Amino acid sequence: MAKPNTVRADDDAPHARRGEHTPLAGKTETGGRRVDPPGQEDNEHSRRPETPPGLDKKHDDDDAPQAETITGTDAGETLAGGAGADSIDGGAGDDTITGGDGADQMAGGAGADTFVVGDVASASDDASDDDGDDADDDDDDDDSDADVDDDDDDDSDDGDDSSESGQGDLDSILDFTTGEDTLDFGQGLTGTEENFATGEAADYEAALAAANAAMADGTVDFVAVQVGGDVIVFADTDGVAGSDTAVVLVGKTLDGVGFGDIG
Numbered sequence: 001m002a003k004p005n006t007v008r009a010d011d012d013a014p015h016a017r018r019g020e021h022t023p024l025a026g027k028t029e030t031g032g033r034r035v036d037p038p039g040q041e042d043n044e045h046s047r048r049p050e051t052p053p054g055l056d057k058k059h060d061d062d063d064a065p066q067a068e069t070i071t072g073t074d075a076g077e078t079l080a081g082g083a084g085a086d087s088i089d090g091g092a093g094d095d096t097i098t099g100g101d102g103a104d105q106m107a108g109g110a111g112a113d114t115f116v117v118g119d120v121a122s123a124s125d126d127a128s129d130d131d132g133d134d135a136d137d138d139d140d141d142d143d144s145d146a147d148v149d150d151d152d153d154d155d156s157d158d159g160d161d162s163s164e165s166g167q168g169d170l171d172s173i174l175d176f177t178t179g180e181d182t183l184d185f186g187q188g189l190t191g192t193e194e195n196f197a198t199g200e201a202a203d204y205e206a207a208l209a210a211a212n213a214a215m216a217d218g219t220v221d222f223v224a225v226q227v228g229g230d231v232i233v234f235a236d237t238d239g240v241a242g243s244d245t246a247v248v249l250v251g252k253t254l255d256g257v258g259f260g261d262i263g
């Protein structure tokens with residue numbers, strides 16, 4: 001009777017014993033290459049890959065603009081917000097307040113304050129065409145919900161702010177005082193009897209359309225429109241007919257702002 005084939009693992013045999021693994025350490029006589037455990041970087045073959053783009057540990061909201069609360073003193077100061085929706089209170093003194101980016105809320109406090117308004121109203125691009133006229137209106141046709149008349153009329157404001165009525169993404173001034181405070185739209189622009197107009201509208205979109213219509217011929221640069229309990233002051237600062245900047249005067253009427261407040 002033939003004996004079955006058997007394999008005996010001798011200590012001196014070049015083969016591994018059953019249940020054991022051949023160690024892969026360095027370059028072996030058979031040409032194998034070393035494989036290091038993860039995390040070790042002993043040679044160029046075992047380096048861990050870099051973190052793929054987009055998989056870092058930083059959260060997306062880490063770069064989001066942070067809202068600030070800025071409060072001035074009794075002295076006249078220059079206060080400026082950042083990229084977030086800031087709250088700025090000038091306190092006593094003749095202050096200059098700039099909202100910066102974001103929908104800011106600004107209050108001058110006591111004193112003759114200047115509000116620097118310079119950012120573009122975001123809703124303007126959506127509601128008007130390239131020439132600044134309302135895309136849904138003819139050149140000779142006023143918006144049915146808004147009437148704008150030429151009108152004559154110290155805190156100054158420069159920035160964008162969001163009003164409590166939700167008109168666009170605009171800066172808001174909470175305590176504007178006509179004859180004392182100033183709106184500074186930049187570019188050396190000042191209000192005059194000829195370049196200032198007023199009107200009323202049912203909502204922000206209608207107010208913007210009315211302002212653009214009033215600015216269409218290039219003679220009007222500033223339009224104050226009553227919308228509910230607030231007044232929105234639109235400005236044409238880039239020389240192209242139509243509004244590119246606006247600010248909300250919270251809780252005001254058209255009697256609370258005039259061309260003499262702009263400069």
